[in-house]
Amino acid sequence: DTEVTQTPKHLVMGMTNKKSLKCEQHMGHRAMYWYKQKAKKPPELMFVYSYEKLSINESVPSRFSPECPNSSLLNLHLHALQPEDSALYLCASSQVGFDRGYGYTFGSGTRLTVV
Amino acid sequence: KQEVTQIPAALSVPEGENLVLNCSFTDSAIYNLQWFRQDPGKGLTSLLLIQSSQREQTSGRLNASLDKSSGRSTLYIAASQPGDSATYLCAVRRNSNYQLIWGAGTKLIIKP
Numbered sequence: 001d002t003e004v005t006q007t008p009k010h011l012v013m014g015m016t017n018k019k020s021l022k023c024e025q026h027m028g029h030r031a032m033y034w035y036k037q038k039a040k041k042p043p044e045l046m047f048v049y050s051y052e053k054l055s056i057n058e059s060v061p062s063r064f065s066p067e068c069p070n071s072s073l074l075n076l077h078l079h080a081l082q083p084e085d086s087a088l089y090l091c092a093s094s095q096v097g098f099d100r101g102y103g104y105t106f107g108s109g110t111r112l113t114v115v
Numbered sequence: 116k117q118e119v120t121q122i123p124a125a126l127s128v129p130e131g132e133n134l135v136l137n138c139s140f141t142d143s144a145i146y147n148l149q150w151f152r153q154d155p156g157k158g159l160t161s162l163l164l165i166q167s168s169q170r171e172q173t174s175g176r177l178n179a180s181l182d183k184s185s186g187r188s189t190l191y192i193a194a195s196q197p198g199d200s201a202t203y204l205c206a207v208r209r210n211s212n213y214q215l216i217w218g219a220g221t222k223l224i225i226k227p
Binding site: 006031033041042043045048050055056088090092102103104105106107108109111 | 151157158206213214215218220
């Protein structure tokens with residue numbers, strides 16, 4: 001299995017809703033990432049988990065709450081989002097080991113629309 | 116500060132042509148460079164990964180080169196096809212850091 005699977009593919013939510021995005025990989029990668037991508041822009045890093053622990057939070061608002069229940073799963077919990085949070089949310093994974101220069105594997109993304 | 120630039124921003128060529136996409140970076144202290152493809156509204160597909168110690172990588176009709184000293188990478192696509200139409204992004208991984216530094220992408224259109 002060489003894929004990163006994201007669900008759902010599309011999500012429409014109101015500003016008072018609570019929803020979660022899910023990401024799963026079975027490649028044995030121990031680093032997992034959440035990225036946000038706006039139209040015609042490159043992805044922006046949000047969070048990095050390494051060995052199931054949060055190692056990087058790129059000053060993301062608290063209405064986004066990541067969770068890594070185990071080495072294969074990554075969730076992003078959403079609450080009280082704003083319309084400007086509408087974007088494509090991408091999950092990625094990689095092996096850990098800075099001396100090896102591992103590449104990243106991305107999922108197909110969740111298209112989020114906040115109304 | 117590492118900056119990554121992709122030129123051109125958009126490219127339209129007839130089917131069958133060979134073409135080159137460019138990626139330049141300002142700091143040669145990189146771990147690797149990765150080329151991705153993105154179809155509209157979709158996720159990122161990794162095309163080629165070049166380690167800092169490598170000069171090139173090949174996969175099918177794709178060939179990526181890396182020249183760290185000049186801060187340049189190129190993605191060569193041979194015998195282009197309409198299915199190659201997509202946005203191509205390059206990303207540099209910095210030393211001792213999870214961060215990927217991204218170029219803005221080149222939107223490629225292959226005309227039948």
